């Protein structure tokens with residue numbers, strides 16, 4: 001018997017109708033919650049439900065996100081949250097920035113995706129725009145959708161240009177979870193389960209330790225292992241907003257040049273203003289050879305990522321085979337229109353300056369609270385609005401994150417641990433909202449203090 005797929009048609013139609021609805025009744029909203037939980041548990045990944053505060057800490061009804069604006073979003077029941085997670089760095093412009101949405105809508109009215117054969121204008125515009133704002137002589141870019149794809153491209157480019165295979169990366173580094181980027185990751189939790197990864201040599205050194213990078217390059221040179229590139233985040237994000245010593249980036253820039261090794265900056269999370277400079281490496285006035293960008297490049301509206309480099313390095317992308325690196329959906333017109341708008345707003349509003357000011361303000365207040373509760377806090381780290389609260393143990397971190405969620409503030413641990421709770425709100429968060437977050441955190445800490 002031929003399957004008519006009637007159930008699938010009805011199911012999809014129901015959801016298309018819901019997407020078009022601007023309001024739901026309370027009963028419908030509760031239906032959405034129950035169905036969302038079921039869909040995750042039975043068809044996506046039930047493990048996620050155990051980790052999500054939206055399920056465990058939202059009261060009688062799990063929090064299913066529905067809509068948002070600026071630094072505030074609402075769940076389907078209309079409960080409001082101040083977003084201090086910012087989609088792990090994707091929401092620098094906040095939820096649904098109206099100018100990005102407008103630009104994308106206008107492009108949508110014309111065409112969402114390229115033919116793949118003619119010249120699509122926006123891809124070129126975005127590449128040129130990036131050449132205007134990236135450090136040094138960086139001039140050419142390739143576009144994909146995710147951060148991990150940007151890193152894959154950066155790794156491949158470094159190998160093709162140098163014709164070498166080795167990489168030096170950092171312990172605790174996070175570069176993505178596809179096979180190449182995963183090989184560069186500095187966490188056993190993610191690297192071990194899939195078994196053998198990238199076949200070439202990958203050496204991990206402690207993050208921020210320029211001596212270790214120099215030593216590793218020297219050893220590789222002496223024993224004849226060819227290193228293509230050193231790859232680091234300017235400030236480690238997933239590791240908990242860890243800032244390297246000030247001499248780290250200048251020294252690794254100098255030593256990579258000395259050994260003819262490329263320097264790749266993973267600006268996927270730090271890029272476009274989050275740390276108080278447009279690029280993380282700008283804190284140390286360092287110009288990398290290759291830069292990877294993603295997350296906020298799409299303005300929190302479309303997925304888009306890029307890896308970019310100089311004309312000299314890019315030659316191997318253009319000749320002899322200009323199609324050596326392609327992807328069908330990456331760099332489509334909608335994604336590029338979002339990125340062009342996101343860059344425009346970031347530059348026009350000098351959002352990195354806001355990140356620096358608000359970050360100082362927030363970090364000072366956090367340090368004050370940390371001093372009041374030394375039994376809980378180990379340290380506060382970070383730059384701009386990429387901030388880590390480090391606790392002596394993960395139980396306290398979890399209670400802080402859960403207590404904040406109950407009080408309408410979303411923060412995040414690292415992916416599977418609450419030892420460190422990250423605060424990385426949209427850069428457009430207001431000072432008043434920051435004060436609100438701090439009040440709710442103080443309240444949470446006082447409550448935890450009573451129960452421990």
Ligand SMILES: Cc1ncc(COP(=O)(O)O)c(C=O)c1O
Nearest residue numbers: 146147148174175176237268269
């Ligand atoms: C520094 C860094 N690089 C790469 C990635 C991977 O990006 P994506 O999750 O878009 O693949 C992340 C994601 O958190 C990241 O923080």
